[in-house]
Amino acid sequence: MKEINLYNTLSKKVEPFVSNEAGKVKMYTCGPTVYHFAHIGNLRSYIMEDVLEKTFRYAGYNVKRVMNITDVGHLSSDADSGEDKMLMGAKREHKTVMEIAAFYRKAFFDDCDKLNIKTPDVVEPATNCIDEFIEMIQKLLDTGYAYTAGGNVYFDTGKLKTYYVLSNQKEEELMVGAREDVEEDANKKNKTDFVLWFTKSKFDDQELKWESPWGIGYPGWHIECSAISIKHLGEQLDIHCGGIDNVFPHHTNEIAQSEAYLGHKWCNYWFHVLHLNDSTGKMSKSKGDFLTVPLLEQKGYSPLVYRMFCLQSHYRKPLVFNYDVLDNAKVAYEKLVKKTASLAREGELEQEKMAVYQEEFAKALGNDINTSQALTVVYDVLKAQMNDASKRALIEEFDSVLSLDMTKEALENKADESLAAYVEDMIEQRKEARKNKDFARADAIREELLQKGIEIKDTREGTTWSVLS
Ligand SMILES: [Zn+2]
Structure with missing residues (x-):
């Protein structure tokens, strides 16, 4: 098995990946909140996480990957204030919350299909797991890590020795990022405390509510990922992924409640993808052009051109999007596909020569998922002194990770x-x-x-x- 080195947000350094159980990887991904289309910045994370998963598979690991679908509990500010995002979507489109969830869930997976992003082994909507959330919250209450106040249940961050395990930023700075429109919640004992279960909100009432020991209500966003991960992957998680904006408060809170619940360390590696920025700064749904996969298609770009664009850069660098750079990726992509599609199929494979490039490719990905280096290996193969059949076989093999449909003549x-x-x-x-x-x-x-x-x-x-x- 090839060594895979990854940057771990927890240790803040690149380290060799070692799984809990030899040959297996348990991987969790924060899924979309299905209240609107995903913009291409959100999808950058999913593309790079897809490459990560496929790198593990390429290296011979048996991967089980789980992703949630947030269809309840995610408020307009990640720090538990503002209006519920699902309800916002329902009002905007005069539909029910469940109609909105079904529509945008399908839209998300349509985008993923077009981008050759594999669907995780388990996809679990939050609304399927209310019993698990209640069980987890009850234990946190029983063990003194949670308290009820003003009708809601809160996690007590004051009970932890270290709360900011994922970030070395200052508390004040972190709170600014999470707070957009936050008003202090008078029920909280510590300002970093977060809601596990809501029964009261100053906004319009949720459509979706469930009975609980603390009254009729609905779960907070953070508890969803912990409970869904533990439900399907058990008490030891190898790797947890998400966009960099999830580090605080979402992932910080996930660690707090999961480890308080389990009584031991939960997840060993944290993989975070940097933002995609547009000319106005960070891409968001609310400002500038709302860039989606269907919009790129309308403008004549294959979604795989966007995938190629993402692979050309390292996932830990912020990436700036504009149509000029996408045009460059388009030219590069079309040339690449044309070259690989024209490679002859017939001929004996030159195994020895191929092994050199297989080694290089595995090394590139094992070097903290260096996708641009992996693409360079593809170009090296095309230039190599090797017969066409060997080149084609190699590129087909590499495409099991890169997923650019390089040898499919589809484009032509x-x-x-x-x-x-x-x-x-x-x-x-x-x-x-x-x-x-x-x-x-x-x-x-x-x-x-x-x-x-x-x-x-x-x-x-x-x-x-x-x-x-
Ligand atoms: Zn999550």
């Missing part, structure tokens, strides 16, 4: 289809022009096609066309 076929549709349309227009005795227009069409390298011929069977070489 698509280009061919749209060309054919265009030419047929022009021929039809020319026929119409000739019927109307508009020979100038008919000649202009023939000329236009010729300039694009397409020759048409009028035969007894009709007009045929060919691409000039």
Whole structure:
């Protein structure tokens, strides 16, 4: 098994990955809050986490990956204040919360499919796990880590020796980032305390509520991930992933409540993907262009161009998005696919030569998921002194991690289809022009096609066309 070195937010350094159980990886990912479309900045995290999972698989690990779907409890501020995001979505679109959840959950997985992001082994909506949340909260109350106040149940961060295990930033700075529109909640004993169960909110009432020992209400956002992870992956988690904005308060709170509940260390590695920024700063749903996968498609970009764009940079560097850099990725991607698609299939594999590149590729990914270095290995393969069949086999193998469809001729076929549709349309227009005795227009069409390298011929069977070489 190849060594995988990863930056661990917990230790703040790159370290060799060692799993709890030999050969197995238990991996948890914070899923989307399904109240709106995902913007491409959110999807950067999911792309890089997909590469991480596939790197483990490539290295021979048996991976079990779990992701939640947040369909209740996530408020407009991550620090438990503001309005419930699901309810905001429902009001915006005059639908029920469950309709909103179903619609945006499907939209999220449609985006993932287009980006070749594998669906995790377990996908669990929060609303499926209310019993687990209640059980966990009850134990936290019983052991003195939680308290009730003003109708809500809070986690008592004052009970912990260390609360800020994931970050060495100052408390004040952290609170600013989490607070957007926060008003101090008078029920809290410590200002970092967070809600485990709500029965009271100053905003409009939740549509979705459940009975609990503390009254009819709904769970907080943070408890969802801890309970869902423990439900499906047990008490020892190998790796937990998310966007960098989840470090505080969300992941910090997850660690606090999980370890208080379990009574021991919970997760060994924390993997965080940096932001995608646009020209205005951090990308968000509320300002500037709302950049989504369908919008990129409308503008003529294959979603895999965006995946390529993400892979060209390291996940721990902030990435700046604009259409010029995406155009560069598009040119690079189309060239790459064209080259790999033209590689011949027949021929004996040159195993010895291939092994050198397999080694290089594994080394690149094992070097803290260095995807741009891994892409360089792909280019090295294309330039190598090796037969086509070996090159194709290698690139197909690497694509099990990169997932860029490099050897599928899909792109070329698509280009061919749209060309054919265009030419047929022009021929039809020319026929119409000739019927109307508009020979100038008919000649202009023939000329236009010729300039694009397409020759048409009028035969007894009709007009045929060919691409000039
Ligand atoms: Zn989470």
